[in-house]
Amino acid sequence: MLDALTLDQMRTFVTVVDSGSFRAAASKLYRVQSGVSVAIGNLEAQLGVLLFDRSGHRPVLTPEGRVLLSNARDILLRVDALRAKARGLGEGLELELPICVDTLFPIQQVGLAITRVRATYPSVTFRVAIEPLGGPLLALKEKRCTLAIMVGEDFRDPRITFEALCSVAQVAVVAAEHPLARQDISHNIGVMDLADHLQVVLSDPSEVSKGRDFGVLSPQTCRVSTQDAKHGLILAGVGWGRLPLWLVARDLSEGRLVRLETSSLGRKGEIVSEAYLAHRLDEPMGPAARKLAEVLAELSSGSDHIPTT
Incomplete structure:
Protein backbone atom coordinates (compact mmCIF):
# COMPACT_ATOMS: atom_id res chain seq x y z
CA MET A 1 0.00 0.00 0.00
CA GLU A 91 11.48 29.80 18.16
CA GLY A 92 9.10 32.71 17.68
CA LEU A 93 10.18 33.30 14.08
CA GLU A 94 8.34 36.17 12.46
CA LEU A 95 5.93 35.41 9.64
CA GLU A 96 6.59 38.93 8.29
CA LEU A 97 9.32 41.46 9.04
CA PRO A 98 8.30 45.06 8.25
CA ILE A 99 11.11 47.61 8.05
CA CYS A 100 11.23 51.33 7.25
CA VAL A 101 14.28 52.87 5.59
CA ASP A 102 15.34 56.51 5.41
CA THR A 103 15.53 57.77 1.82
CA LEU A 104 19.14 58.81 2.44
CA PHE A 105 20.19 55.18 2.97
CA PRO A 106 20.81 53.03 -0.15
CA ILE A 107 18.14 50.40 -0.60
CA GLN A 108 20.72 48.12 -2.28
CA GLN A 109 22.44 47.74 1.08
CA VAL A 110 19.12 46.69 2.62
CA GLY A 111 18.56 44.27 -0.25
CA LEU A 112 21.90 42.56 0.37
CA ALA A 113 20.99 42.15 4.04
CA ILE A 114 17.54 40.73 3.26
CA THR A 115 19.05 38.22 0.82
CA ARG A 116 21.40 36.93 3.50
CA VAL A 117 18.63 36.73 6.11
CA ARG A 118 16.43 34.73 3.72
CA ALA A 119 19.21 32.18 3.34
CA THR A 120 18.72 31.40 7.04
CA TYR A 121 14.98 32.07 7.32
CA PRO A 122 13.42 31.44 3.88
CA SER A 123 9.85 31.39 5.21
CA VAL A 124 9.94 35.00 6.43
CA THR A 125 8.35 37.62 4.18
CA PHE A 126 9.54 41.23 4.19
CA ARG A 127 7.71 44.53 3.87
CA VAL A 128 9.95 47.51 3.11
CA ALA A 129 8.81 51.13 3.28
CA ILE A 130 11.01 54.03 2.13
CA GLU A 131 10.28 57.29 3.93
CA PRO A 132 12.13 60.59 4.42
CA LEU A 133 12.99 62.59 7.54
CA GLY A 134 10.66 61.71 10.43
CA GLY A 135 8.88 58.92 8.56
CA PRO A 136 10.95 56.01 9.94
CA LEU A 137 10.61 57.25 13.52
CA LEU A 138 6.85 57.63 13.15
CA ALA A 139 6.60 54.13 11.64
CA LEU A 140 8.30 52.74 14.76
CA LYS A 141 6.15 54.77 17.14
CA GLU A 142 2.98 53.61 15.39
CA LYS A 143 4.27 50.02 15.29
CA ARG A 144 4.09 49.87 11.51
CA CYS A 145 7.59 48.43 11.40
CA THR A 146 9.87 46.34 13.59
CA LEU A 147 13.15 47.91 12.48
CA ALA A 148 13.97 51.29 11.00
CA ILE A 149 17.08 52.75 9.44
CA MET A 150 17.35 56.45 10.27
CA VAL A 151 19.93 59.00 9.16
CA GLY A 152 20.95 61.99 11.27
CA GLU A 153 20.42 63.21 14.81
CA ASP A 154 17.21 65.21 14.35
CA PHE A 155 14.70 62.57 15.41
CA ARG A 156 14.85 60.86 18.78
CA ASP A 157 12.40 59.23 21.17
CA PRO A 158 13.06 57.64 24.59
CA ARG A 159 11.14 54.52 23.55
CA ILE A 160 13.50 53.93 20.62
CA THR A 161 17.02 52.48 20.81
CA PHE A 162 19.65 53.35 18.20
CA GLU A 163 22.70 51.43 16.98
CA ALA A 164 25.15 53.26 14.70
CA LEU A 165 25.76 51.58 11.34
CA CYS A 166 27.84 53.89 9.15
CA SER A 167 28.11 57.43 7.81
CA VAL A 168 26.14 58.88 4.90
CA ALA A 169 27.54 61.88 3.04
CA GLN A 170 25.30 64.46 1.39
CA VAL A 171 26.60 66.98 -1.14
CA ALA A 172 25.16 70.17 -2.61
CA VAL A 173 24.78 69.67 -6.37
CA VAL A 174 23.32 71.32 -9.44
CA ALA A 175 22.92 70.30 -13.09
CA ALA A 176 25.94 71.01 -15.30
CA GLU A 177 23.97 73.44 -17.46
CA HIS A 178 22.54 75.41 -14.50
CA PRO A 179 23.75 79.03 -14.02
CA LEU A 180 25.27 78.13 -10.64
CA ALA A 181 27.47 75.55 -12.34
CA ARG A 182 28.72 78.09 -14.90
CA GLN A 183 29.68 80.82 -12.46
CA ASP A 184 33.20 81.14 -11.11
CA ILE A 185 33.53 78.48 -8.43
CA SER A 186 37.12 79.30 -7.56
CA HIS A 187 35.65 81.24 -4.66
CA ASN A 188 33.21 79.98 -2.06
CA ILE A 189 29.58 80.26 -3.16
CA GLY A 190 27.75 82.36 -0.60
CA VAL A 191 24.24 82.24 0.79
CA MET A 192 23.12 85.13 -1.43
CA ASP A 193 24.32 83.28 -4.52
CA LEU A 194 22.26 80.25 -3.54
CA ALA A 195 19.24 82.33 -2.55
CA ASP A 196 19.04 83.74 -6.08
CA HIS A 197 18.13 80.28 -7.38
CA LEU A 198 15.38 77.78 -6.67
CA GLN A 199 16.23 75.07 -4.12
CA VAL A 200 14.72 71.59 -4.46
CA VAL A 201 13.71 70.45 -0.97
CA LEU A 202 12.50 67.11 0.36
CA SER A 203 9.34 67.43 2.45
CA ASP A 204 8.47 65.38 5.51
CA PRO A 205 5.15 63.58 4.95
CA SER A 206 4.86 62.97 8.70
CA GLU A 207 4.04 65.46 11.46
CA VAL A 208 7.33 64.73 13.25
CA SER A 209 9.14 67.76 11.82
CA LYS A 210 6.13 70.01 11.35
CA GLY A 211 7.22 73.64 11.17
CA ARG A 212 10.90 72.76 10.73
CA ASP A 213 13.18 73.00 7.69
CA PHE A 214 16.56 71.32 7.24
CA GLY A 215 19.24 73.08 5.21
CA VAL A 216 16.81 75.39 3.39
CA LEU A 217 18.70 78.55 2.34
CA SER A 218 16.68 79.90 -0.56
CA PRO A 219 13.29 81.63 -0.35
CA GLN A 220 12.54 80.00 -3.70
CA THR A 221 11.76 76.33 -3.17
CA CYS A 222 10.30 73.37 -4.98
CA ARG A 223 9.17 70.82 -2.40
CA VAL A 224 8.96 67.16 -3.33
CA SER A 225 7.91 64.01 -1.49
CA THR A 226 10.56 61.53 -2.66
CA GLN A 227 14.34 61.47 -3.05
CA ASP A 228 13.98 60.19 -6.61
CA ALA A 229 11.83 63.18 -7.52
CA LYS A 230 14.39 65.54 -5.99
CA HIS A 231 17.20 63.82 -7.89
CA GLY A 232 15.27 63.96 -11.17
CA LEU A 233 14.37 67.65 -10.86
CA ILE A 234 17.94 68.65 -10.02
CA LEU A 235 19.23 66.65 -13.00
CA ALA A 236 16.69 68.45 -15.18
CA GLY A 237 18.11 71.82 -14.13
CA VAL A 238 15.09 72.95 -12.10
CA GLY A 239 17.25 74.00 -9.16
CA TRP A 240 19.97 73.01 -6.72
CA GLY A 241 19.86 70.86 -3.61
CA ARG A 242 21.60 68.33 -1.39
CA LEU A 243 21.60 64.64 -2.31
CA PRO A 244 23.36 61.58 -0.85
CA LEU A 245 26.78 61.08 -2.41
CA TRP A 246 26.13 57.38 -3.13
CA LEU A 247 23.15 58.43 -5.28
CA VAL A 248 24.95 61.08 -7.37
CA ALA A 249 28.50 59.67 -7.60
CA ARG A 250 28.00 58.50 -11.19
CA ASP A 251 26.26 61.71 -12.23
CA LEU A 252 29.23 63.69 -10.87
CA SER A 253 31.87 61.49 -12.50
CA GLU A 254 30.06 61.61 -15.87
CA GLY A 255 29.50 65.37 -15.72
CA ARG A 256 25.73 65.53 -15.46
CA LEU A 257 25.92 67.15 -12.02
CA VAL A 258 28.40 69.57 -10.46
CA ARG A 259 29.20 69.95 -6.78
CA LEU A 260 28.61 73.39 -5.25
CA GLU A 261 31.56 74.53 -3.17
CA THR A 262 29.72 76.34 -0.42
CA SER A 263 30.64 76.44 3.26
CA SER A 264 27.03 77.40 3.99
CA LEU A 265 26.13 73.70 3.67
CA GLY A 266 29.18 72.11 5.26
CA ARG A 267 32.81 72.15 4.23
CA LYS A 268 32.90 72.17 0.41
CA GLY A 269 29.13 71.75 0.41
CA GLU A 270 29.25 68.38 2.12
CA ILE A 271 27.81 67.12 5.39
CA VAL A 272 28.25 63.66 6.89
CA SER A 273 25.51 62.12 9.04
CA GLU A 274 25.38 58.87 10.98
CA ALA A 275 22.97 56.13 9.94
CA TYR A 276 21.34 54.17 12.76
CA LEU A 277 19.41 50.95 13.06
CA ALA A 278 16.50 51.65 15.39
CA HIS A 279 13.82 49.61 17.14
CA ARG A 280 11.38 49.96 20.01
CA LEU A 281 12.63 49.14 23.47
CA ASP A 282 9.27 47.67 24.44
CA GLU A 283 9.04 45.33 21.43
CA PRO A 284 11.54 42.43 21.52
CA MET A 285 13.04 41.45 18.18
CA GLY A 286 12.44 37.99 16.78
CA PRO A 287 15.11 35.76 15.19
CA ALA A 288 14.81 37.28 11.70
CA ALA A 289 14.96 40.84 13.01
CA ARG A 290 18.02 40.01 15.09
CA LYS A 291 19.65 38.38 12.07
CA LEU A 292 18.90 41.39 9.87
CA ALA A 293 20.42 43.71 12.47
CA GLU A 294 23.51 41.49 12.64
CA VAL A 295 23.92 41.39 8.86
CA LEU A 296 23.46 45.15 8.46
CA ALA A 297 26.14 45.70 11.09
CA GLU A 298 28.48 43.29 9.27
CA LEU A 299 27.89 44.95 5.90
CA SER A 300 28.56 48.37 7.39
CA SER A 301 31.66 47.35 9.34
CA GLY A 302 33.89 47.20 6.30
CA SER A 303 33.75 50.94 5.72
CA ASP A 304 32.99 54.09 7.68
CA HIS A 305 30.95 55.42 4.77
CA ILE A 306 28.30 54.09 2.44
CA PRO A 307 29.95 53.10 -0.88
CA THR A 308 29.49 55.71 -3.61
CA THR A 309 29.37 53.26 -6.50
Whole structure:
Protein backbone atom coordinates (compact mmCIF):
# COMPACT_ATOMS: atom_id res chain seq x y z
CA MET A 1 0.00 0.00 0.00
CA LEU A 2 1.27 3.48 -0.88
CA ASP A 3 0.07 4.70 2.54
CA ALA A 4 2.84 2.61 4.08
CA LEU A 5 5.54 4.66 2.37
CA THR A 6 7.87 6.38 4.80
CA LEU A 7 10.08 9.42 4.53
CA ASP A 8 12.97 7.27 5.71
CA GLN A 9 12.56 4.99 2.70
CA MET A 10 12.51 7.92 0.29
CA ARG A 11 15.52 9.53 1.95
CA THR A 12 17.37 6.22 1.72
CA PHE A 13 16.44 5.95 -1.97
CA VAL A 14 17.81 9.44 -2.72
CA THR A 15 20.94 8.83 -0.66
CA VAL A 16 21.74 5.62 -2.59
CA VAL A 17 21.44 7.52 -5.86
CA ASP A 18 23.61 10.40 -4.63
CA SER A 19 26.20 8.11 -3.03
CA GLY A 20 26.42 5.67 -5.93
CA SER A 21 26.07 2.44 -3.95
CA PHE A 22 24.28 0.76 -1.07
CA ARG A 23 27.52 0.56 0.88
CA ALA A 24 28.29 4.29 0.51
CA ALA A 25 24.68 5.17 1.40
CA ALA A 26 24.88 2.98 4.52
CA SER A 27 28.02 4.83 5.62
CA LYS A 28 26.39 8.19 5.03
CA LEU A 29 23.25 7.19 6.90
CA TYR A 30 25.19 5.47 9.72
CA ARG A 31 23.53 2.12 9.04
CA VAL A 32 24.57 -1.35 8.03
CA GLN A 33 24.39 -2.14 4.33
CA SER A 34 21.73 -4.81 4.86
CA GLY A 35 19.46 -2.20 6.47
CA VAL A 36 19.71 0.01 3.38
CA SER A 37 18.98 -2.96 1.12
CA VAL A 38 15.89 -3.87 3.17
CA ALA A 39 14.60 -0.27 3.07
CA ILE A 40 14.97 -0.07 -0.72
CA GLY A 41 13.39 -3.53 -1.15
CA ASN A 42 10.38 -2.52 0.95
CA LEU A 43 10.01 0.72 -1.00
CA GLU A 44 10.08 -1.18 -4.31
CA ALA A 45 7.49 -3.66 -3.01
CA GLN A 46 5.15 -0.89 -1.91
CA LEU A 47 5.55 1.04 -5.17
CA GLY A 48 5.26 -2.10 -7.30
CA VAL A 49 8.32 -1.22 -9.45
CA LEU A 50 12.04 -1.87 -9.40
CA LEU A 51 14.02 1.28 -8.66
CA PHE A 52 17.49 -0.17 -9.27
CA ASP A 53 19.02 -2.69 -11.65
CA ARG A 54 21.31 -4.71 -9.38
CA SER A 55 22.83 -6.96 -12.06
CA GLY A 56 26.08 -4.99 -12.27
CA HIS A 57 28.79 -4.03 -9.79
CA ARG A 58 26.84 -0.95 -8.76
CA PRO A 59 23.08 -0.35 -8.62
CA VAL A 60 21.79 1.55 -11.64
CA LEU A 61 18.49 3.40 -11.74
CA THR A 62 15.80 1.77 -13.84
CA PRO A 63 13.67 3.99 -16.12
CA GLU A 64 10.97 3.84 -13.43
CA GLY A 65 13.53 4.79 -10.79
CA ARG A 66 14.63 7.84 -12.78
CA VAL A 67 11.04 9.04 -13.06
CA LEU A 68 10.29 8.54 -9.37
CA LEU A 69 13.56 10.06 -8.19
CA SER A 70 12.42 13.62 -8.96
CA ASN A 71 9.19 13.01 -7.04
CA ALA A 72 11.11 11.69 -4.05
CA ARG A 73 13.43 14.69 -4.07
CA ASP A 74 10.47 17.06 -4.26
CA ILE A 75 8.70 15.37 -1.33
CA LEU A 76 11.83 15.47 0.84
CA LEU A 77 12.43 19.14 -0.02
CA ARG A 78 8.89 20.06 0.97
CA VAL A 79 9.10 18.08 4.19
CA ASP A 80 12.41 19.70 5.10
CA ALA A 81 10.92 23.12 4.39
CA LEU A 82 7.93 22.28 6.57
CA ARG A 83 10.22 21.23 9.41
CA ALA A 84 12.31 24.40 9.09
CA LYS A 85 9.24 26.59 9.16
CA ALA A 86 7.82 24.74 12.18
CA ARG A 87 11.16 25.02 13.95
CA GLY A 88 11.24 28.74 13.26
CA LEU A 89 7.71 29.19 14.54
CA GLY A 90 8.66 27.31 17.66
CA GLU A 91 11.48 29.80 18.16
CA GLY A 92 9.10 32.71 17.68
CA LEU A 93 10.18 33.30 14.08
CA GLU A 94 8.34 36.17 12.46
CA LEU A 95 5.93 35.41 9.64
CA GLU A 96 6.59 38.93 8.29
CA LEU A 97 9.32 41.46 9.04
CA PRO A 98 8.30 45.06 8.25
CA ILE A 99 11.11 47.61 8.05
CA CYS A 100 11.23 51.33 7.25
CA VAL A 101 14.28 52.87 5.59
CA ASP A 102 15.34 56.51 5.41
CA THR A 103 15.53 57.77 1.82
CA LEU A 104 19.14 58.81 2.44
CA PHE A 105 20.19 55.18 2.97
CA PRO A 106 20.81 53.03 -0.15
CA ILE A 107 18.14 50.40 -0.60
CA GLN A 108 20.72 48.12 -2.28
CA GLN A 109 22.44 47.74 1.08
CA VAL A 110 19.12 46.69 2.62
CA GLY A 111 18.56 44.27 -0.25
CA LEU A 112 21.90 42.56 0.37
CA ALA A 113 20.99 42.15 4.04
CA ILE A 114 17.54 40.73 3.26
CA THR A 115 19.05 38.22 0.82
CA ARG A 116 21.40 36.93 3.50
CA VAL A 117 18.63 36.73 6.11
CA ARG A 118 16.43 34.73 3.72
CA ALA A 119 19.21 32.18 3.34
CA THR A 120 18.72 31.40 7.04
CA TYR A 121 14.98 32.07 7.32
CA PRO A 122 13.42 31.44 3.88
CA SER A 123 9.85 31.39 5.21
CA VAL A 124 9.94 35.00 6.43
CA THR A 125 8.35 37.62 4.18
CA PHE A 126 9.54 41.23 4.19
CA ARG A 127 7.71 44.53 3.87
CA VAL A 128 9.95 47.51 3.11
CA ALA A 129 8.81 51.13 3.28
CA ILE A 130 11.01 54.03 2.13
CA GLU A 131 10.28 57.29 3.93
CA PRO A 132 12.13 60.59 4.42
CA LEU A 133 12.99 62.59 7.54
CA GLY A 134 10.66 61.71 10.43
CA GLY A 135 8.88 58.92 8.56
CA PRO A 136 10.95 56.01 9.94
CA LEU A 137 10.61 57.25 13.52
CA LEU A 138 6.85 57.63 13.15
CA ALA A 139 6.60 54.13 11.64
CA LEU A 140 8.30 52.74 14.76
CA LYS A 141 6.15 54.77 17.14
CA GLU A 142 2.98 53.61 15.39
CA LYS A 143 4.27 50.02 15.29
CA ARG A 144 4.09 49.87 11.51
CA CYS A 145 7.59 48.43 11.40
CA THR A 146 9.87 46.34 13.59
CA LEU A 147 13.15 47.91 12.48
CA ALA A 148 13.97 51.29 11.00
CA ILE A 149 17.08 52.75 9.44
CA MET A 150 17.35 56.45 10.27
CA VAL A 151 19.93 59.00 9.16
CA GLY A 152 20.95 61.99 11.27
CA GLU A 153 20.42 63.21 14.81
CA ASP A 154 17.21 65.21 14.35
CA PHE A 155 14.70 62.57 15.41
CA ARG A 156 14.85 60.86 18.78
CA ASP A 157 12.40 59.23 21.17
CA PRO A 158 13.06 57.64 24.59
CA ARG A 159 11.14 54.52 23.55
CA ILE A 160 13.50 53.93 20.62
CA THR A 161 17.02 52.48 20.81
CA PHE A 162 19.65 53.35 18.20
CA GLU A 163 22.70 51.43 16.98
CA ALA A 164 25.15 53.26 14.70
CA LEU A 165 25.76 51.58 11.34
CA CYS A 166 27.84 53.89 9.15
CA SER A 167 28.11 57.43 7.81
CA VAL A 168 26.14 58.88 4.90
CA ALA A 169 27.54 61.88 3.04
CA GLN A 170 25.30 64.46 1.39
CA VAL A 171 26.60 66.98 -1.14
CA ALA A 172 25.16 70.17 -2.61
CA VAL A 173 24.78 69.67 -6.37
CA VAL A 174 23.32 71.32 -9.44
CA ALA A 175 22.92 70.30 -13.09
CA ALA A 176 25.94 71.01 -15.30
CA GLU A 177 23.97 73.44 -17.46
CA HIS A 178 22.54 75.41 -14.50
CA PRO A 179 23.75 79.03 -14.02
CA LEU A 180 25.27 78.13 -10.64
CA ALA A 181 27.47 75.55 -12.34
CA ARG A 182 28.72 78.09 -14.90
CA GLN A 183 29.68 80.82 -12.46
CA ASP A 184 33.20 81.14 -11.11
CA ILE A 185 33.53 78.48 -8.43
CA SER A 186 37.12 79.30 -7.56
CA HIS A 187 35.65 81.24 -4.66
CA ASN A 188 33.21 79.98 -2.06
CA ILE A 189 29.58 80.26 -3.16
CA GLY A 190 27.75 82.36 -0.60
CA VAL A 191 24.24 82.24 0.79
CA MET A 192 23.12 85.13 -1.43
CA ASP A 193 24.32 83.28 -4.52
CA LEU A 194 22.26 80.25 -3.54
CA ALA A 195 19.24 82.33 -2.55
CA ASP A 196 19.04 83.74 -6.08
CA HIS A 197 18.13 80.28 -7.38
CA LEU A 198 15.38 77.78 -6.67
CA GLN A 199 16.23 75.07 -4.12
CA VAL A 200 14.72 71.59 -4.46
CA VAL A 201 13.71 70.45 -0.97
CA LEU A 202 12.50 67.11 0.36
CA SER A 203 9.34 67.43 2.45
CA ASP A 204 8.47 65.38 5.51
CA PRO A 205 5.15 63.58 4.95
CA SER A 206 4.86 62.97 8.70
CA GLU A 207 4.04 65.46 11.46
CA VAL A 208 7.33 64.73 13.25
CA SER A 209 9.14 67.76 11.82
CA LYS A 210 6.13 70.01 11.35
CA GLY A 211 7.22 73.64 11.17
CA ARG A 212 10.90 72.76 10.73
CA ASP A 213 13.18 73.00 7.69
CA PHE A 214 16.56 71.32 7.24
CA GLY A 215 19.24 73.08 5.21
CA VAL A 216 16.81 75.39 3.39
CA LEU A 217 18.70 78.55 2.34
CA SER A 218 16.68 79.90 -0.56
CA PRO A 219 13.29 81.63 -0.35
CA GLN A 220 12.54 80.00 -3.70
CA THR A 221 11.76 76.33 -3.17
CA CYS A 222 10.30 73.37 -4.98
CA ARG A 223 9.17 70.82 -2.40
CA VAL A 224 8.96 67.16 -3.33
CA SER A 225 7.91 64.01 -1.49
CA THR A 226 10.56 61.53 -2.66
CA GLN A 227 14.34 61.47 -3.05
CA ASP A 228 13.98 60.19 -6.61
CA ALA A 229 11.83 63.18 -7.52
CA LYS A 230 14.39 65.54 -5.99
CA HIS A 231 17.20 63.82 -7.89
CA GLY A 232 15.27 63.96 -11.17
CA LEU A 233 14.37 67.65 -10.86
CA ILE A 234 17.94 68.65 -10.02
CA LEU A 235 19.23 66.65 -13.00
CA ALA A 236 16.69 68.45 -15.18
CA GLY A 237 18.11 71.82 -14.13
CA VAL A 238 15.09 72.95 -12.10
CA GLY A 239 17.25 74.00 -9.16
CA TRP A 240 19.97 73.01 -6.72
CA GLY A 241 19.86 70.86 -3.61
CA ARG A 242 21.60 68.33 -1.39
CA LEU A 243 21.60 64.64 -2.31
CA PRO A 244 23.36 61.58 -0.85
CA LEU A 245 26.78 61.08 -2.41
CA TRP A 246 26.13 57.38 -3.13
CA LEU A 247 23.15 58.43 -5.28
CA VAL A 248 24.95 61.08 -7.37
CA ALA A 249 28.50 59.67 -7.60
CA ARG A 250 28.00 58.50 -11.19
CA ASP A 251 26.26 61.71 -12.23
CA LEU A 252 29.23 63.69 -10.87
CA SER A 253 31.87 61.49 -12.50
CA GLU A 254 30.06 61.61 -15.87
CA GLY A 255 29.50 65.37 -15.72
CA ARG A 256 25.73 65.53 -15.46
CA LEU A 257 25.92 67.15 -12.02
CA VAL A 258 28.40 69.57 -10.46
CA ARG A 259 29.20 69.95 -6.78
CA LEU A 260 28.61 73.39 -5.25
CA GLU A 261 31.56 74.53 -3.17
CA THR A 262 29.72 76.34 -0.42
CA SER A 263 30.64 76.44 3.26
CA SER A 264 27.03 77.40 3.99
CA LEU A 265 26.13 73.70 3.67
CA GLY A 266 29.18 72.11 5.26
CA ARG A 267 32.81 72.15 4.23
CA LYS A 268 32.90 72.17 0.41
CA GLY A 269 29.13 71.75 0.41
CA GLU A 270 29.25 68.38 2.12
CA ILE A 271 27.81 67.12 5.39
CA VAL A 272 28.25 63.66 6.89
CA SER A 273 25.51 62.12 9.04
CA GLU A 274 25.38 58.87 10.98
CA ALA A 275 22.97 56.13 9.94
CA TYR A 276 21.34 54.17 12.76
CA LEU A 277 19.41 50.95 13.06
CA ALA A 278 16.50 51.65 15.39
CA HIS A 279 13.82 49.61 17.14
CA ARG A 280 11.38 49.96 20.01
CA LEU A 281 12.63 49.14 23.47
CA ASP A 282 9.27 47.67 24.44
CA GLU A 283 9.04 45.33 21.43
CA PRO A 284 11.54 42.43 21.52
CA MET A 285 13.04 41.45 18.18
CA GLY A 286 12.44 37.99 16.78
CA PRO A 287 15.11 35.76 15.19
CA ALA A 288 14.81 37.28 11.70
CA ALA A 289 14.96 40.84 13.01
CA ARG A 290 18.02 40.01 15.09
CA LYS A 291 19.65 38.38 12.07
CA LEU A 292 18.90 41.39 9.87
CA ALA A 293 20.42 43.71 12.47
CA GLU A 294 23.51 41.49 12.64
CA VAL A 295 23.92 41.39 8.86
CA LEU A 296 23.46 45.15 8.46
CA ALA A 297 26.14 45.70 11.09
CA GLU A 298 28.48 43.29 9.27
CA LEU A 299 27.89 44.95 5.90
CA SER A 300 28.56 48.37 7.39
CA SER A 301 31.66 47.35 9.34
CA GLY A 302 33.89 47.20 6.30
CA SER A 303 33.75 50.94 5.72
CA ASP A 304 32.99 54.09 7.68
CA HIS A 305 30.95 55.42 4.77
CA ILE A 306 28.30 54.09 2.44
CA PRO A 307 29.95 53.10 -0.88
CA THR A 308 29.49 55.71 -3.61
CA THR A 309 29.37 53.26 -6.50
